[in-house]
Every structure is written in C-alpha cells, then in structure tokens.
Amino acid sequence: MQFTLEHTDTATDARAGRIMTDHGEILTPIFMPVGTLGSVKGVHATELKDEVKAQIILGNTYHLYLRPGLQTLREAGGLHKFNSWDKPILTDSGGFQVFSLADNRKLTEEGAKFKSHIDGSKHLFTPENVVDTQRIIGADIIMALDECTPGTADYNYAKKSLELTHRWLDRGIKHFDETEPLYGYSQTFFPIVQGCTYKDLRAQSAEFVASKEREGNAIGGLAVGEPEEVMYEMIEVVNAILPKDKPRYLMGVGTPINILEAISRGVDMFDCVMPTRNGRNGMLFTWDGIINIKNKKWENDFSAIETNGATFVDTTYSKAYLHHLIKCGEMLGAQIASIHNLGFYLALVTEARKQIINGTFREWKQRMVIQLAQRI
RNA sequence: GGGGAUGUUGUCCAGCGGCAACGACAAGAGACUGUAAAUCUCUCCUCUUUCGAGUUCGGUGGUUCGAGUCCACCCAUCCCCA
Numbered sequence: 122m123q124f125t126l127e128h129t130d131t132a133t134d135a136r137a138g139r140i141m142t143d144h145g146e147i148l149t150p151i152f153m154p155v156g157t158l159g160s161v162k163g164v165h166a167t168e169l170k171d172e173v174k175a176q177i178i179l180g181n182t183y184h185l186y187l188r189p190g191l192q193t194l195r196e197a198g199g200l201h202k203f204n205s206w207d208k209p210i211l212t213d214s215g216g217f218q219v220f221s222l223a224d225n226r227k228l229t230e231e232g233a234k235f236k237s238h239i240d241g242s243k244h245l246f247t248p249e250n251v252v253d254t255q256r257i258i259g260a261d262i263i264m265a266l267d268e269c270t271p272g273t274a275d276y277n278y279a280k281k282s283l284e285l286t287h288r289w290l291d292r293g294i295k296h297f298d299e300t301e302p303l304y305g306y307s308q309t310f311f312p313i314v315q316g317c318t319y320k321d322l323r324a325q326s327a328e329f330v331a332s333k334e335r336e337g338n339a340i341g342g343l344a345v346g347e348p349e350e351v352m353y354e355m356i357e358v359v360n361a362i363l364p365k366d367k368p369r370y371l372m373g374v375g376t377p378i379n380i381l382e383a384i385s386r387g388v389d390m391f392d393c394v395m396p397t398r399n400g401r402n403g404m405l406f407t408w409d410g411i412i413n414i415k416n417k418k419w420e421n422d423f424s425a426i427e428t429n430g431a432t433f434v435d436t437t438y439s440k441a442y443l444h445h446l447i448k449c450g451e452m453l454g455a456q457i458a459s460i461h462n463l464g465f466y467l468a469l470v471t472e473a474r475k476q477i478i479n480g481t482f483r484e485w486k487q488r489m490v491i492q493l494a495q496r497i
Numbered sequence: 498g499g500g501g502a503u504g505u506u507g508u509c510c511a512g513c514g515g516c517a518a519c520g521a522c523a524a525g526a527g528a529c530u531g532u533a534a535a536u537c538u539c540u541c542c543u544c545u546u547u548c549g550a551g552u553u554c555g556g557u558g559g560u561u562c563g564a565g566u567c568c569a570c571c572c573a574u575c576c577c578c579a
Contacts, residue, residue, distance in 0.1 A: 153531095155531075155532065157531095157532050158532085162532080162535085163535080179531075181531080181532080184532080184533095211531095213531045214531090216531070217531040217532085218531095218532095218533090220531090221531095221532080221533080222533070225533085237533095238533040239533080264531080267531095269531070313531090339531085341531065342531095343530090343531095344530045344531090345530080345531095370531090371531090372531040373530055373531035374530060374531085375530045376530070379530075391531095392530095392531060393530050393531080394529085394530070394531085394532045394534090395529075395530055397532080398529065398530090398532065398534065398535095398536085399528095399529060399530090401534080401535050401536080402528085402529065402534080402535080402536070402537090404528095404529080413526085413527085415525095415526090416525090416526080417524090417525070417526095447535090450535065451535095452535070454535085455535050
C-alpha cells in the first residue's frame with residue numbers, strides 16, 4: 122500500500138490524497154461502505170461499483186470467521202473472489218464486537234473470549250489469530266485487535282484498556298510482520314489509537330501508534346457515547362500527533378456532518394453503517410438535509426427521491442414510491458434507500474476532495490454543515 | 498318455524514364483579530455512528546404538559562357499594578335442523 126498526499130488545505134487541516142493498493146486506487150478523503158458479512162446489505166457489487174462509486178468496502182473478522190468460516194474463505198481464495206468485489210477491502214478485527222457484544226465476551230491478557238451470538242459457542246480472538254484470519258479473508262487493510270472503549274468509561278478503566286490495546290498492538294504487529302499474504306497481493310496493517318475521551322491518553326496512544334510507523338493509522342473508540350464536540354476535540358489531539366504522510370482512518374464515523382468535521386481536522390478515511398442501516402429504517406441523507414421517508418407527508422409526493430442525486434435510484438423512483446415500499450417492508454425499499462444513501466456519502470466525500478483541491482473547502486464545509494443538518 | 502353461537506376502543510381479539518379495559522396488527526412519531534438492527538422505542542377514546550378529569554364495551558331496563566362481566570327484554574350477525 123502506498124499513500125500520496127496530494128493537497129493540504131491551508132484554511133483547515135483537510136487533505137486530499139491517494140492510496141494505492143494491489144486492488145486499485147483509493148482517492149481520499151474516502152467513505153467505505155460497511156459489508157460486515159461480506160455483503161453491503163442490499164446492494165450488489167455492480168451497484169456499489171457503478172452507481173455508488175465505492176472504492177473500498179469493509180468486512181468484519183468476527184462475523185466472517187463465524188460464517189462462512191475460515192475454511193470456506195480459504196477455499197474461495199479470499200473474500201474478493203467469494204463476494205465478487207475486486208477493489209480493495211478493509212476488515213475490522215473484531216475490536217468493535219469487543220464493545221458491542223460486551224455481554225458475550227471476556228477480556229484477558231491473551232485476547233477476547235467471545236460467546237458466539239449465533240450458537241453460543243466459545244471462541245478466542247487474539248491479536249495474532251485475528252491477523253491470521255484477516256490474511257485468510259484476504260483484506261487489503263488489516264486492522265489491529267483493540268478494545269473499543271465505551272465513550273463513557275472512567276479514566277482508570279480507559280487507561281488500563283488503552284494499555285491492553287497497546288500490548289495487543291505490539292503482538293499484532295510482530296505477528297503480521299512474521300506472516301505472509303496468502304493470495305499473491307500485499308496486505309497492510311493499521312494500528313488503532315484509543316484513549317477514550319481523555320486528552321492525555323489519546324495523545325499517549327497517538328504517540329505510541331505513530332512510533333510503529335505503519336502505512337496508515339486508525340482512530341477508534343469515538344462516536345461510542347461521548348458528545349460530538351468531545352469527539353472532534355479527540356480527533357484534533359490525535360491528528361496533531363499522527364504522521365501527516367500516512368492516511369488516517371476514523372473508525373465507525375459517522376453522520377455526513379461528522380465526516381465533514383473530521384475531514385477538516387485531517388481525517389482521510391471513514392466507514393459507518395448509517396447509510397445502510399438508517400436507510401433500511403427510512404432515513405435518507407440528501408444535499409438538502411435529512412428525510413424520514415416513512416413520514417406521512419411523502420405519501421403523495423411523486424417528485425424524484427433527489428433530483429441531483431448520485432445514483433439511478435434517485436431519479437428512477439419517486440419519494441411516494443419509496444415511502445410506499447419502506448412502509449410495506451418491501452425489500453426493494455431497503456435496497457433503494459441503501460443505494461441512495463451510499464451514493465450520497467460517496468458523492469459527499471468526492472465533493473469534499475474537490476473543494477480541498479480547489480482551496481474552497483472551508484467555506485463549502487461551513488455551508489454544508491448547516492444545510493445537511495436540516496430536516497426536510 | 499326450532500335449536501345453538503356471537504356482538505369490546507381503526508381491524509382481529511382478551512376480559513368470568515373493582516376496568517379506560519390484555520395482546521397482535523394497522524396508524525402516527527422518534528431513535529439508529531469500526532452492523533446480534535429489513536431493528537428498537539414512544540403514542541395510539543376525549544380533554545390536560547404532568548397529576549388528573551370526562552365519556553366507553555350492540556340497545557334499554559334491573560341486581561349490586563361497584564357491571565364489559567350477573568338478570569330480563571329488545572336489536573343485529575353467524576351456524577345447524579326444518
């Protein structure tokens with residue numbers, strides 16, 4: 122993997138860059154659709170590529186490890202072949218499941234013990250074996266195993282948690298460097314900054330992560346219960362320390378506004394379930410703000426979903442029709458909403474990149490932040 | 498003509514003397530941030546922000562401190578036998 126920083130904004134910390142992988146190029150800032158189980162829910166690979174214009178998608182180690190399992194993934198020749206996505210893939214390590222499945226896991230020095238949410242079977246994830254699993258999945262970007270600390274954790278917990286994450290990081294890196302990719306293309310390993318909402322811990326973690334000199338770095342443990350302003354503050358603390366010539370990935374974030382605010386603070390990569398999950402639940406992100414398409418007011422609005430939308434669904438279907446589909450629980454409704462939202466997210470970061478290169482990002486962002494917050 | 502069953506708040510339905518009345522669905526609104534989410538939450542007789550108040554269970558009378566629940570008659574619907 123290789124990152125080229127092409128433009129640095131003068132008015133903000135925003136950057137435009139380009140990541141080269143063996144599965145192709147990624148222009149940053151970038152949003153990466155989430156495909157937990159190897160599928161971006163409701164969206165075909167062709168739609169992702171041709172309509173949404175996704176450049177890289179996510180997979181999840183925990184979920185793919187449980188199903189279909191390593192043997193199938195190995196025999197398939199990796200996830201790219203399995204799900205017919207020939208562009209880059211990034212896999213989360215299972216660190217988020219340490220957070221979201223908190224009731225079904227136990228942390229030890231060795232790793233995270235999970236009780237499968239599917240059949241209750243017990244599994245141990247270690248910093249080493251999640252690297253092996255991600256090698257088997259064939260991810261272009263492999264994430265370190267971390268503890269995604271809740272945003273409400275107290276200082277002592279956050280500190281201990283961070284120290285564990287750091288020890289796990291050293292083990293993960295060592296193991297990554299001692300192993301080889303399985304399918305003939307290169308893989309890279311991103312460490313993750315934690316530290317909850319504590320500036321000194323964040324700074325300490327950023328220093329630690331930066332010292333590992335990996336090809337890219339991630340910021341985790343944000344948008345997990347803390348106020349948005351605190352999240353922005355943490356990003357500032359961390360990005361002041363993380364190297365400028367490496368891409369910075371803010372994990373799991375966020376709303377369109379979160380993304381613009383983070384771009385302006387120097388973040389290059391994002392992923393979030395919002396466009397797909399919220400889309401399935403009737404929330405549409407548009408250039409003019411947020412639409413709850415389930416609301417009665419759309420019942421007889423036959424105008425395009427979004428006249429200047431990014432994908433074919435925007436002008437092929439009307440708001441009234443999408444309202445109808447979602448209200449009726451029709452699968453097509455979820456698909457249309459997901460394609461629309463993902464198309465919007467990708468268009469948003471593409472436009473951000475353009476504005477950065479033009480030197481107009483700051484003003485544009487200020488306008489957008491107001492516009493995107495509107496409820497239509 | 499004879500016998501039997503049933504009528505409950507949008508719909509289906511529960512309710513067997515203390516009830517503004519269970520549940521499901523529908524409807525309206527909200528939530529959702531490295532996906533245990535095509536999920537979850539709230540509202541859903543009227544008025545009130547809350548407390549609460551006022552009207553309700555096919556109809557009319559009655560028994561009772563108290564009736565959707567018990568009794569009488571009436572009305573309507575369904576089933577069976579003629």
